[in-house]
Amino acid sequence: MKTSLNRSVLSLAIIVSFGATADNEYESIETYVGKPATEHTIAANNALAETLPWHDTSAFERSERGLIAAFGDHRVGELRNRMAHMDVENIRDDRPDTVNPSIWRQGQMNYASGGLYQVTDGVYQIRGADLSNMTIYRTDNGYLIHDPLLHDEVAEAAWNFAKEHLPAVNGEHKITGMIYSHTHADHFGGSRGILNTGDVVEDAPIIAPGDFIKEMADENIMLGNAMSRRGQYQYGQSLENDPTGIVDNALGMGFGKGAVTLVTPTTKIVEREETRVIDGLEVLFINMPGAEAPVEIVNYVPAYRSLNTAELTYDGQHNIYTFRGAKVRDSLAWSKYLTELKMRFVDSGLVDNIHSAHSAPVWNNPETEINEIGHYMEMQRDNYSCYITTPYALLTMA
Numbered sequence: 285m286k287t288s289l290n291r292s293v294l295s296l297a298i299i300v301s302f303g304a305t306a307d308n309e310y311e312s313i314e315t316y317v318g319k320p321a322t323e324h325t326i327a328a329n330n331a332l333a334e335t336l337p338w339h340d341t342s343a344f345e346r347s348e349r350g351l352i353a354a355f356g357d358h359r360v361g362e363l364r365n366r367m368a369h370m371d372v373e374n375i376r377d378d379r380p381d382t383v384n385p386s387i388w389r390q391g392q393m394n395y396a397s398g399g400l401y402q403v404t405d406g407v408y409q410i411r412g413a414d415l416s417n418m419t420i421y422r423t424d425n426g427y428l429i430h431d432p433l434l435h436d437e438v439a440e441a442a443w444n445f446a447k448e449h450l451p452a453v454n455g456e457h458k459i460t461g462m463i464y465s466h467t468h469a470d471h472f473g474g475s476r477g478i479l480n481t482g483d484v485v486e487d488a489p490i491i492a493p494g495d496f497i498k499e500m501a502d503e504n505i506m507l508g509n510a511m512s513r514r515g516q517y518q519y520g521q522s523l524e525n526d527p528t529g530i531v532d533n534a535l536g537m538g539f540g541k542g543a544v545t546l547v548t549p550t551t552k553i554v555e556r557e558e559t560r561v562i563d564g565l566e567v568l569f570i571n572m573p574g575a576e577a578p579v580e581i582v583n584y585v586p587a588y589r590s591l592n593t594a595e596l597t598y599d600g601q602h603n604i605y606t607f608r609g610a611k612v613r614d615s616l617a618w619s620k621y622l623t624e625l626k627m628r629f630v631d632s633g634l635v636d637n638i639h640s641a642h643s644a645p646v647w648n649n650p651e652t653e654i655n656e657i658g659h660y661m662e663m664q665r666d667n668y669s670c671y672i673t674t675p676y677a678l679l680t681m682a
């Protein structure tokens with residue numbers, strides 16, 4: 285691209301170091317080590333474990349489906365290799381006493397993904413390299429990248445890993461465009477890493493929802509320091525990755541390494557819906573603001589019969605009210621968006637799969653009449669429409 289790096293890249297101080305000292309029995313955060321579970325914790329965890337549907341392994345099967353190449357020793361697998369303590373024989377029998385069983389299961393599900401996967405012919409995902417997924421669509425002369433992870437180093441390594449395993453187009457692996465689904469840093473923070481690969485073609489569009497910069501600044505910069513500090517408490521980011529520290533980050537295994545950057549968008553989706561043709565690939569974008577993020581676009585790719593729900597779906601209950609201080613999400617609007625997507629794309633038979641920026645895709649099985657994607661969308665919708673009845677319920681899901 286001709287765009288100069290200095291002008292177009294904005295480094296964001298979203299994640300700040302945490303140097304606080306602690307009192308009482310913890311001499312300092314640097315020397316703190318986790319403690320064994322107390323009898324009370326063990327009893328509470330055991331009681332909860334009895335209520336969980338351990339027999340339902342469908343999320344694990346989806347996480348492993350379509351594997352093209354596992355990370356192995358490639359540097360893109362740094363996060364997964366850091367989480368090697370999650371590599372157990374049996375998630376139920378090997379559950380540590382110190383870990384809430386539901387969190388442990390979520391961690392195991394996220395750990396199940398670690399490589400380059402095919403969603404369908406023409407749609408691929410890097411999963412397990414960073415907090416989010418990077419989706420890659422094949423276009424006429426190369427590949428279109430959707431959500432380039434959280435960190436530039438990881439994004440660069442992820443694309444280089446993908447290049448080793450995806451077919452060349454006209455003898456090359458060119459990047460013909462980039463999409464940021466919304467304003468949260470795990471969906472654009474690795475953008476400079478993609479630029480650094482040198483594979484982005486001149487005039488490749490960088491697409492984002494309307495008001496992207498304003499809303500991104502609103503959430504990430506203006507509240508940055510305060511929200512980062514609260515985030516440290518919410519997520520315990522200074523703890524070690526082990527069964528007495530951090531075992532998972534819900535949306536993904538955890539954070540990769542590198543700088544959080546932003547290559548500024550070159551074009552925005554401002555209408556409620558816009559169809560763009562990106563290097564020959566038709567993509568329908570739909571703005572669905574004010575739910576999971578202040579501005580957010582989902583996209584449908586007719587050629588691949590594939591719907592990308594951005595972060596409106598994921599294998600879990602999403603934040604509604606976050607302790608770190610992000611804007612409170614409108615769960616009613618969210619549930620309506622999911623109803624619209626289900627009726628318009630899933631129930632009408634326009635899609636064979638849905639995929640998103642976290643967790644594994646969901647497919648319909650052509651050999652059965654069961655609308656598996658539809659059922660998944662209903663469960664997702666009901667997360668936001670039925671269960672949120674009281675302020676207490678909101679708090680328990682933060």
Ligand SMILES: [Zn+2]
Pocket residue numbers: 416468470471535595641642
């Ligand atoms: Zn995200």
